[in-house]
Amino acid sequence: MQLDQLYQEIILDHYKRPHGRGLREPALSADGAPHRSGEAHHVNPTCGDEVTIRVAVDGDRISDVSYDGMGCSISQASASVLHELLRGRPVDAAFEVHEAFLELMSGRGQVTPDEDVLGDGVAFAGVARYPARVKCALLPWMAFKDAAARAGVGVSPEVKA
Amino acid sequence: MTTIVIPEGMPQFDDVPRFDVEAVRADFPILSREVNGHPLVYLDSANTSHKPRQVLDVLREHYERHNGNVSRSVHTLGTEATEAYEGARAKIAAFINASSPDEVVFTKNSTEAINLVAYAFSNASASAAGDPRFRLGPGDEVVISEMEHHSNLVPWQLLCERTGATLRWFNVTDEGRLDESNLDELINERTKFVSLVHMSNILGTVNATSRITERVREVGALLMLDCSQSVPHMPMDVVDYDVDFIAFTGHKMCGPTGIGVLWGRAELLAAMPPVLGGGSMIETVALTGSTFAPPPARFEAGTPPIAEAVALGAAVDYLSGIGMRAIQWHEKEITAYALDALATVPGLRIFGPTVPVGRGGTISFALEGIHPHDVGQVLDAQGIEVRVGHHCARPVCVRYGVPATTRASFYLYTTTNEIDALVRGLEQVRKVFA
Numbered sequence: 001m002q003l004d005q006l007y008q009e010i011i012l013d014h015y016k017r018p019h020g021r022g023l024r025e026p027a028l029s030a031d032g033a034p035h036r037s038g039e040a041h042h043v044n045p046t047c048g049d050e051v052t053i054r055v056a057v058d059g060d061r062i063s064d065v066s067y068d069g070m071g072c073s074i075s076q077a078s079a080s081v082l083h084e085l086l087r088g089r090p091v092d093a094a095f096e097v098h099e100a101f102l103e104l105m106s107g108r109g110q111v112t113p114d115e116d117v118l119g120d121g122v123a124f125a126g127v128a129r130y131p132a133r134v135k136c137a138l139l140p141w142m143a144f145k146d147a148a149a150r151a152g153v154g155v156s157p158e159v160k161a
Numbered sequence: 162m163t164t165i166v167i168p169e170g171m172p173q174f175d176d177v178p179r180f181d182v183e184a185v186r187a188d189f190p191i192l193s194r195e196v197n198g199h200p201l202v203y204l205d206s207a208n209t210s211h212k213p214r215q216v217l218d219v220l221r222e223h224y225e226r227h228n229g230n231v232s233r234s235v236h237t238l239g240t241e242a243t244e245a246y247e248g249a250r251a252k253i254a255a256f257i258n259a260s261s262p263d264e265v266v267f268t269k270n271s272t273e274a275i276n277l278v279a280y281a282f283s284n285a286s287a288s289a290a291g292d293p294r295f296r297l298g299p300g301d302e303v304v305i306s307e308m309e310h311h312s313n314l315v316p317w318q319l320l321c322e323r324t325g326a327t328l329r330w331f332n333v334t335d336e337g338r339l340d341e342s343n344l345d346e347l348i349n350e351r352t353k354f355v356s357l358v359h360m361s362n363i364l365g366t367v368n369a370t371s372r373i374t375e376r377v378r379e380v381g382a383l384l385m386l387d388c389s390q391s392v393p394h395m396p397m398d399v400v401d402y403d404v405d406f407i408a409f410t411g412h413k414m415c416g417p418t419g420i421g422v423l424w425g426r427a428e429l430l431a432a433m434p435p436v437l438g439g440g441s442m443i444e445t446v447a448l449t450g451s452t453f454a455p456p457p458a459r460f461e462a463g464t465p466p467i468a469e470a471v472a473l474g475a476a477v478d479y480l481s482g483i484g485m486r487a488i489q490w491h492e493k494e495i496t497a498y499a500l501d502a503l504a505t506v507p508g509l510r511i512f513g514p515t516v517p518v519g520r521g522g523t524i525s526f527a528l529e530g531i532h533p534h535d536v537g538q539v540l541d542a543q544g545i546e547v548r549v550g551h552h553c554a555r556p557v558c559v560r561y562g563v564p565a566t567t568r569a570s571f572y573l574y575t576t577t578n579e580i581d582a583l584v585r586g587l588e589q590v591r592k593v594f595a
Contacts, residue, residue, distance in 0.1 A: 003538075003539060003542045003593065006538065007535075007593060046550060047533075047534055047550045047551070047564075048551050048555070048558065048564040048565045049534070049564070050564070071532060071564070072532035072533075072534030072535050073534075073594070130538075133534075133538070136534065
């Protein structure tokens with residue numbers, strides 16, 4: 001049944017038991033100052049799904065990705081997977097994963113995901129075949145990008161400069 | 162044993178006009194297709210309806226046989242096209258009992274029809290020569306309701322921002338009815354315009370308008386009804402309803418997309434300034450200034466959607482042939498059946514009236530713990546097409562504390578088998594997300 005490709009067990013697991021859900025204050029560095037952080041709230045205007053992502057950065061490492069939101073299983077599971085994949089990673093490596101996920105989602109089901117890079121994110125390969133749901137899966141990832149930029153580690157040129 | 166005596170003159174079951182639903186379904190080619198390996202169960206007619214072969218044939222024949230531009234050609238094709246276009250206008254006027262075809266203005270859709278009135282207000286307000294009925298400023302009030310589609314909300318918000326007028330609204334009760342408890346305060350001597358949805362596209366509520374009309378007349382304001390969801394499903398008589406404007410759209414009533422209607426009282430249309438300028442809407446043009454054609458041409462600048470208008474005329478013929486009373490009754494029966502059937506689904510909550518009275522065949526609901534997007538996706542895998550989301554009526558979702566709903570909506574071709582399929586489909590949804 002086609003549905004199984006969309007609603008993989010991994011996605012339903014993340015939806016029912018989300019990892020790292022809830023917005024957290026950034027931790028403190030050794031010198032007592034809080035880690036740099038940024039937050040972004042994204043909305044899918046066609047369905048009303050919402051997600052808030054908060055990114056904390058310690059040096060060149062993403063020390064935490066915390067989030068809250070409401071929406072369909074795809075968008076909320078995607079936030080949980082994002083948290084699992086990017087928290088604790090060096091900034092550069094996190095953005096490599098980010099790019100790989102975007103590539104997977106824009107591939108219309110033609111991209112074979114690399115499990116070493118994307119981990120549980122490979123479960124979203126089936127979602128890429130449903131254009132109406134790709135936006136759901138990308139919602140937290142787009143919010144992450146904005147939040148990271150606000151934490152000073154964005155990939156957009158004006159932030160990098 | 163008691164005998165119930167039915168009073169003389171009471172309508173009887175047998176008096177209700179009926180039609181053969183299976184014969185009607187055979188007119189709609191798309192209804193025989195499959196979706197994801199299942200027979201199509203189309204429960205999204207409030208979004209857009211399907212088109213019968215009779216309408217598609219007219220659309221095709223127009224382009225194959227009578228294609229020409231309207232109102233400007235002396236040649237035969239142009240004359241035929243003009244006759245077909247104006248003939249469609251006359252059919253639509255008769256369909257809603259307008260006193261003249263000149264009261265029917267063709268637009269792109271309901272949204273454009275509503276915006277046309279809003280911009281006429283804007284233009285009249287910006288000119289000292291504007292008719293006082295269409296002039297708005299600080300201190301004036303425009304009234305809508307909490308259950309409007311965004312198309313009957315945003316244009317008035319924008320108009321009020323442009324003119325300094327105040328936007329006010331009717332609230333909605335817990336049961337999904339219009340809260341008229343503050344009617345006399347809400348519609349008052351400061352009210353210039355009231356624009357109200359006739360049938361809610363999300364709650365299914367059909368608003369009773371007579372008390373509102375009476376109050377609007379008392380204070381000397383104007384009344385518009387957004388009939389996008391009502392004209393396709395029930396008889397409409399603009400004289401009987403005593404309104405000033407109505408808007409509706411072709412694609413929800415078996416017609417093509419790209420064609421809608423603004424009906425306005427002749428004397429009001431005549432008092433409205435133009436909105437779009439261009440060809441066809443003028444009387445005489447000089448570089449120093451222009452004068453404008455009388456309605457409806459004044460509001461139809463540029464080449465209109467000719468074939469679409471002609472096909473909408475065919476749609477009106479098709480619906481009239483079956484009978485709007487019969488269609489209304491069929492949908493009432495389907496709605497009653499669906500309300501009962503949905504009540505058997507565990508964890509299902511209906512937004513809007515739960516009795517088939519004062520409501521149409523559009524039912525929004527939530528399944529506890531399952532997001533509408535996921536409901537819609539699992540239903541689609543079984544060939545069942547419903548709409549999910551906020552249905553362009555976000556204030557209604559906010560009112561009931563949900564981000565979105567799932568909506569099943571019916572039409573003349575909907576069967577009880579399809580309602581059964583929906584209920585079975587919802588069981589499957591609950592299994593996937595158990």
